[in-house]
Amino acid sequence: MKIDEIVSNIKTAAITGHIKPDGDCVGSVLALYNYLERNYPELSVDLYLEEPSGKYGFLKNFDRIDSSYGKECVYDVLFCLDCSTKERLGAARKYFDTAKHTVCLDHHVSNEGYAGENYIYGELSSACEVLYNHLDPKKLDLDIATCLYAGIVSDTGVFRYSCTSPATMRIAADLMEYGIRTNEVVDETFFTKDWNENRILGYAVLNSHLLFDGRVIYSYITDEKMKEFQVTSRELDGIVSQLRLTRGVICAVFLYETGPWEYKVSLRSDDPFDVNEVAAVFGGGGHVRAAGCNVRGELADCIEAITAQIGSRL
Ligand code: 5GP
Ligand code: MN
Secondary structure: OHHHHHHOOOOEEEEEOOOOOOHHHHHHHHHHHHHHHHHOOOOEEEEEOOOOOHHHOOOOOHHHOEOOOOOOOOOOEEEEEOOOOOHHHHHHHHHHHHOOOEEEEEOOOOOOOOOOEEEEOOOOOOHHHHHHOOOOHHHOOHHHHHHHHHHHHHHHOOOOOOOOOHHHHHHHHHHHOOOOOHHHHHHHHHHOOOHHHHHHHHHHHHOOEEEOOOOEEEEEEOHHHHHHOOOOHHHHOOHHHHHHOOOOOOEEEEEEEEEOOEEEEEEEEOOOOOHHHHHHHOOOEEOOOEEEEEEEOOHHHHHHHHHHHHHOOO
């Protein structure tokens, strides 16, 4: 019930998450926003996040997300959810630097505790699970439960990944009691793709390569291909997970171009291979099974550098 204590004596709060927000990030910030709106109507709360995928548009108060960061305000408290470093706050960094108090709730093993008050549980499935543990269960409703459930579904790959624990399932069960239309949430946030999103997934799989006797797979999408398929980086989300599902593969690598000679890298692995370690070599981080980083250089050199790091750890 920590959140209730933190907001008991303040007038203004803001909530934010990491750049390129995923389902857990969007779910957790909206769950907290809706929790505060429902239980602390006198509190002024703002919500900042880079523009999320429209597939989360059904979550309550999705339209309150401010992606312009235009407001200048010194907040009593800034909540940072699912965000492992200050740098990954992106444009919300200015609110972090000026806020009177900062609170971080996260589940990234690489998070070193950059906020004033830190609740970091690397063993938990999602920021939504961490947040749930800090809310008063008597103060939830269907909308809050739906946001939390959507986030847990997203970061557990619909309860498949090894971060899914018995406690995760108990929380999901408690949330279901509010009457969530779970099949719709799962389909809408996880499985349903736009046609172009599905096509570029197919393209990336078709053009993937195996290395190290089929234990490593990689693929990439150039800026040109993203234009051809009319997608943005938001539509590339599921590609690396699909690559990982190749039989025999223990580590999947996916890169996409973010600028001239600049690539975003996503890494996924099977037990016991640690991709957080690999991402850290390139200044990134994340989790043991899912991590990411940014690299610069010619595409072939970037692929060579990353796969060499992976190869040396096999
Ligand atoms: P994704 O591959 O889906 O972008 O990210 C996988 C995980 O790694 C997420 O938990 C994400 O927060 C983390 N991650 C991705 N890119 C970076 C990065 O550049 N730096 C750090 N510290 N974490 C990252
Ligand atoms: Mn997360």
